[in-house]
Amino acid sequence: MERGVKLDRWGYEVSTSSDSCISSINDYYYQVLTYGRNRSVILEAPLHDKDCVLANILAAHFLCSSDPCRAQLHTQAAKSHHEKATPYEKAVFDAVNYLISEDRDDDVAVELHSKLLREFPKDLGSLKRAQVLCFYMGRPDFSLALVQQVLPKNQEESYIYGMLAFPLLELGRMADAEEAAKKGFQINKQDYWAQHALCHALQYECRFREAINFMEECSPSWSSCSSFMYTHNWWHVALCYMEGHCYIRKVLEVYDHCIWKELERSDAVCAEVYLNALGLLLRVDVRGELGIFEDRLKILASNLKNHENWYIELHLDVLILWALAKTGELSKAGDLLEGLKSRHCRMSEKKKQIMQKGILLAEALYEYGRGDDKRALELLGPDFDAIDCKIIGASDEQVDVFNEVWYCMMLNTERASEAIKVIETRIKKREGLPFLWRLLERGYLMTGSPEAARAGERARILEAAYF
Numbered sequence: 001m002e003r004g005v006k007l008d009r010w011g012y013e014v015s016t017s018s019d020s021c022i023s024s025i026n027d028y029y030y031q032v033l034t035y036g037r038n039r040s041v042i043l044e045a046p047l048h049d050k051d052c053v054l055a056n057i058l059a060a061h062f063l064c065s066s067d068p069c070r071a072q073l074h075t076q077a078a079k080s081h082h083e084k085a086t087p088y089e090k091a092v093f094d095a096v097n098y099l100i101s102e103d104r105d106d107d108v109a110v111e112l113h114s115k116l117l118r119e120f121p122k123d124l125g126s127l128k129r130a131q132v133l134c135f136y137m138g139r140p141d142f143s144l145a146l147v148q149q150v151l152p153k154n155q156e157e158s159y160i161y162g163m164l165a166f167p168l169l170e171l172g173r174m175a176d177a178e179e180a181a182k183k184g185f186q187i188n189k190q191d192y193w194a195q196h197a198l199c200h201a202l203q204y205e206c207r208f209r210e211a212i213n214f215m216e217e218c219s220p221s222w223s224s225c226s227s228f229m230y231t232h233n234w235w236h237v238a239l240c241y242m243e244g245h246c247y248i249r250k251v252l253e254v255y256d257h258c259i260w261k262e263l264e265r266s267d268a269v270c271a272e273v274y275l276n277a278l279g280l281l282l283r284v285d286v287r288g289e290l291g292i293f294e295d296r297l298k299i300l301a302s303n304l305k306n307h308e309n310w311y312i313e314l315h316l317d318v319l320i321l322w323a324l325a326k327t328g329e330l331s332k333a334g335d336l337l338e339g340l341k342s343r344h345c346r347m348s349e350k351k352k353q354i355m356q357k358g359i360l361l362a363e364a365l366y367e368y369g370r371g372d373d374k375r376a377l378e379l380l381g382p383d384f385d386a387i388d389c390k391i392i393g394a395s396d397e398q399v400d401v402f403n404e405v406w407y408c409m410m411l412n413t414e415r416a417s418e419a420i421k422v423i424e425t426r427i428k429k430r431e432g433l434p435f436l437w438r439l440l441e442r443g444y445l446m447t448g449s450p451e452a453a454r455a456g457e458r459a460r461i462l463e464a465a466y467f
Contacts, residue, residue: 003051003084010122012088014054015081021048021055028058029125033159035192035229037267046074053078053085057093061129064100065312071100091116092126099133105350106137114146121150124159131163136313138390140170158187162194169200170396177201192218192225192233199236200397206432208240208466215240227262228272234258235276239283239397243434244467245460248289255280255296271312274304278319279398285326286404287435301327310336311343314355314392318362325369337366358392361402373409380406382418407439416446434462 004017009026016022024045031039042062045055056078063071078093085093095112098104113130117123127150134143144167147160154160161184168177178201184194195218202211215237222230238254241247259280262273281297284290290297301323303309310317317340324333344352344359360379367376386402403426410419420443427436437459444452 005086008054010120010124012120012123013086014052014089015084015086016049016052016055018049018052021045021052024048025055025058028062032125032128033193034190034224035226036224037226039226046077050077051081051084053081053089053093056081057089057096061096061100075100088120088123091119092123095126096129099129103348106133109133110137110139110142110146114149117146117150121153122157124150124154124157124163127163131167134167135395136391136393140167143167144171156187159184159191159193161187162191162197165194165197165201169197169204170390174201174204190221192222192229196229196233196236199233200395203236203240203397204430206243206430206462206466208243212237212240226272227265227267227269228275231259231262231273231276235280236397238280242283242287243463245463247467248284248292251280251284252292255293260296270303271309271316274300274309275313275316275319278316278323279401282319282322283401283404286401286408297323298327301329305329305332310339314340314358314362315394315398318358318365318392321362322365322369325366330370333366333369337363354391357389361386361389361392365402365405368405368409373412377406377409377413377415380409404435404439411439411442411446414446416443419443420447420449432462434459434466437462 003015005013006016006019006022008014008022009029014022014025024041028039028042028045030036031041039062042055042058046052046059049055056074060071060074060078063074075097078097082090082093095109095116098112099109110130110133113126113133116126117130120126127146130146131143134140134146144164147164147167151160151164161180165177165180165184168174168180177197181194181198181201184191185198188194195215199211199215202208202214215233219233222233225233234254237258238251241250241254244250255277259273259277262268263270277300281290281293281300284293304320304323309320317336321333321336324330324336340359340362344355347355364376364379367373367379384403384406386399386406387396389399389402390396392399407419407423410416410422420440423436423440423443427433427440430436437455441452441455441459444455
């Protein structure tokens with residue numbers, strides 16, 4: 001086939017004469033931006049043009065975690081035709097090839113993407129890839145800088161405002177995040193990331209009924225979302241229900257019909273479902289309501305004994321450790337924990353230091369799961385703040401449950417005065433959270449404080465007001 005040049009979705013030149021190759025690449029961009037179920041469409045692009053550098057390097061990135069051998073073949077194919085690639089393809093190749101390299105430095109990977117986006121600011125696929133990297137680095141400041149860098153060239157572009165909203169959320173700029181998410185939703189009602197960001201903002205501001213109504217109205221459109229996005233959106237809904245009076249029935253309903261049921265789909269990604277299922281059940285456990293979910297947790301833990309679900313991402317591993325320990329699978333939990341520690345030891349000194357708090361959190365959740373609150377508390381220390389553990393690959397809302405675990409461990413080990421102090425500080429930031437008032441009530445009761453009645457009444461008022 002005589003080579004020519006085609007323009008991709010962003011209007012950038014790609015060295016290929018295959019319309020089908022470009023079509024597959026564009027379909028992949030769409031799947032990435034919409035958290036679609038068919039991201040594997042990128043594997044069709046090299047079938048249409050085996051020499052296309054962009055097709056091969058994007059296929060390599062898609063495969064690098066699940067099938068590194070095939071990924072390497074695509075990387076080699078891209079390298080072998082590098083000299084025939086367009087400047088845009090070469091810039092993408094440089095950024096992605098380094099990103100999937102074994103000994104990458106995350107800071108360098110971000111800088112390479114920043115350089116790519118300075119030259120080609122319309123490439124929202126590369127922006128999304130870079131933002132995912134920043135998320136796993138726990139650096140929303142980097143993520144925000146990247147989107148602000150390209151925003152002037154994408155003012156009316158679909159998906160850009162959802163990508164702007166999320167780092168704003170993670171940096172605590174809730175009003176700005178809500179505004180950006182609403183703008184993204186106005187441009188494209190099917191922007192699931194903008195929907196998700198708006199829910200985040202409403203949830204943080206304790207506007208739980210508003211968040212539930214919005215997400216349930218949007219939910220019929222989620223059938224095309226990936227297992228993660230579909231179940232994660234419902235996870236947010238369940239968390240909002242959790243703040244109301246007599247919430248457990250609704251949470252159970254969401255778990256059964258909107259999270260666990262996802263596994264019935266032939267194209268479900270199990271690990272993505274397990275992450276949201278575990279995140280929800282841990283919240284239920286902290287609230288002392290796990291009894292009604294006990295059989296479900298045992299089924300989930302049984303599935304999690306499968307090593308195929310281990311070491312995918314640290315956030316999932318931390319939750320698996322809790323579930324295995326909680327259900328008495330201590331041998332399996334011990335194997336997973338030792339494996340994590342072994343992997344941590346083999347990291348570079350820089351990476352090892354960055355991940356240290358994540359490993360301590362993993363060990364603490366193992367101890368908490370098997371009922372040793374005292375040891376878990378020792379591991380987390382007196383100044384624990386879950387926000388410092390974002391490097392496990394979790395949002396502020398996802399890691400906040402570990403703060404709740406920490407508060408409960410202090411109360412469980414008769415350190416009520418310390419718990420009261422940190423809970424009172426937390427309530428000043430999010431006064432509308434009923435569960436924090438419930439924990440405060442518990443702490444006051446343990447110390448014999450007459451403030452317990454006031455805290456309990458405040459919790460009841462909030463619970464009733466939301467629903």
